Amino acid sequence: MTGDERLPRARELSTWTTRRWLRVGVAVSLTVLALLGATGAWILGRTASISDSLVDVKSPALTTSIRLESALLNQETGIRGYGLTGTPDFLKPYHQGLTEQKTYIATLSELLQGDRAGLRDLKAVQSAVQEWQERIARPIAASPAGVPSPLATERAAKGKTTFDQVRRSMATQQDGLRADRVQARADLATTMRLRNWVFSAIAVLIAVLAGVVFEALRRCITTPLERLGADARAVADGDFGHPITPTGPADLRRLSGEIDVMRQRLVRELDFSEQARLRLDEQSTELQRSNTELEQFAYVASHDLQEPLRKVSSFTQLLQRRYGGQLDDRADQYIDFAVDGANRMQTLINDLLDFSRVGRVHHAHQSVDLNSVMKRSLSALSVSIEEAGAVITRDELPTLVAEPTQMGMLWQNLIGNAVKFRRPQETPHIHVSAVRDGALWRFTVTDNGIGIAPEYAEKVFVIFQRLHTKDAYNGSGIGLAMCRKIVEFHGGTIFVDPEYTDGTRITFTLAGEPAETSLPSTASEETRSGAQPTA
Known part of the structure; x- marks a missing residue:
């Protein structure tokens, strides 16, 4: 391949993404492993086939052939003894041999299925045995018992020649079976050596393939990612002028480019x-x-x-x-x-x-008992409370870390507004509650006064914003704006509850650690006709 031919190829490879490299690598690896696996499977199958043939066919066939020969020798011995003496006991080995002969021949016929040479040798043995039995064994066995059989003497030479033919057939068969077994053992040894070589080659190829995959991952993925990470850490450490160098597959280079664009x-x-x-x-x-x-x-x-x-x-x-x-x-x-x-x-x-x-002139925050602050605020408002005949009830208030003077201004403005904006010819009822809400305390000041329309719920907290003329209700329009500034300065929020329609309910939160972790018990007090409030 010339340089001009290699350049387009290199350009094509440079456009490959990590996914494509992985797909190609996995496909090649799986193909190689599949070929190696198929070869190994064929070798294992071949080894198993030869081993099964040796164990299940060759060796049993040779053993059965030897047993068949032993059964035929028992027949020959029995017939010869019966022919010479006429004693019936000599026929027992003969009859037993006939039974064993049938069994062994059937076994050999089954074992030698597909082995033409083995079946041919078995057929020769059967022919020789059949000739010996027809000419010698059966006629002598049919002779009367008690006296020597004349046929035994007459056919002694013929019987020896015929049975020698049986022996030669058996020897030929057993030699063939032994040769087959030796060949099978040799094939098994050869196959096992081939198996060892193949599996050694598979192990070496797997090791080489693993090394190639590891090196490819290192060069194409790990090293570019490490370089990208090093560049990103340099930028993260404050070197914003450090460029991001694009390396690796196409997608990693695109990622490096995007990170560099982000850096820029x-x-x-x-x-x-x-x-x-x-x-x-x-x-x-x-x-x-x-x-x-x-x-x-x-x-x-x-x-x-x-x-x-x-x-x-x-x-x-x-x-x-x-x-x-x-x-x-x-x-x-x-x-x-x-x-x-x-x-x-x-x-x-x-x-x-x-x-x-508020918020500009800072005083030292300290632990403030809101019950005492409330008492002082009610004392300052005693004249207006007495004139209105207001009834004020409250829960036990907590102790918070706050600015005492501003807390007094907060309560004085809220209670003062509740007393001021009352309904004509109706006794003002004001209730102050406090409940724990996580890290905050949630306070409410509820009255039965003229109320605040929902559309003015935010406007009332703006400085100098009034909803009524000074002739109807006196004041400067700065009270609720000051309340919001005090509450926000102490890390809380304040708002008008829009769901309460029987008057006005102002809800606000204050941050601070209470002196006791338990919720305060509820207590109530009433102030009517200017009576001094008590905690």
Whole structure:
């Protein structure tokens, strides 16, 4: 094969996939093994056939022939003794020999089926025996007992000649059977030697085939996979510029190419991520600057803005007290508007400052008994609770790791809202429950108030979002937004239960390790007409 002819062949082999290589290798291996197996099976069958022939035919035939000869000798001895003495006891070996003769001849006829030479020798023996029996044995056996048979004397020479022919036939038969047995043994030995050579060759070929398969797997699969794995580990260790070298069959080369494409895309993504990180650092710096400005604004709002606001509020109140009723009704209304606006602005600024401090001004978390926090919150709300005649019940609350001040703000806002947004002419009933939910505690604040429509379930948690006018319900619209910020700062969630329709049910979770692992026992307390709550 010339170089020009080998090049297309090499190109064709280079397009073979691992599956194709495996199929071809398995097909070739199975073909070789099938041929070797067929050869081995033929050798084993040949060995078994010769062995069976030797054991089941040749040796038994020779043994039977010897026994047949012994039976014929017994007949001859019996006939000769009876002919010379006339004693009937001599006929017993003769008759026994006849019986054995029939048995042995039948056995030889069965054993020598398909052996023409053996059947021919058996037929010659039968002819010689039949001639001797017709001419000598039967006539003498038919002679009267008690006296010597004259035929024995007359035919003595003839009988000897006839029986010698029987002996020669038997000798010829036995020589042929011995020769067949010797030949069978020689064939068996030759076949066994051939069997040993064949199986040795099979073992050598299997070993060679295993070596070829192992080397082919190493070169075509194992080594390319190891090289691919080494390249992939180099990339995984951070050397993203390390190329993936395609080697091996076509599918492994395609896999290497796909991994290299992925590496290149990863490099591009990392470059983009690095640029994004740089931009994020810039934005973080800008955010820190903005937070600093917000903190400065909070300081200004808490000091500089409140000072002129207090002055406006003080002078408008002074104007109201001194000149109230001295001017016309419209002037009194304007003064009332100014006083109310200044007070609401004061409340709004304070609430906004409290909201901004959640999550920004960090206090040390500590073990907080929510029962004590609840007691302080109810004490702070005692006036509004007494005015509304509210009935408050609660479960035993757990002890959590939290920020105490923010927990107080949380309970005060939730209970305060439940008391504020009550139905006219109806006594407010508020229940606080707490149950363990895995690693969290799940709390609910349930009331029989005016409720929250499902479409406003998210809107109520947005800062400054109000569902009612300030004339219907006072407030700044910042309470539930502050509750959400406190709950999320403590690793929980808060939402309005849409399935509860008899009022409002606020559900929220808090993370923390309770002081006791058992669930709290349920206790209840009532606060009516401003009575102080008890734990």
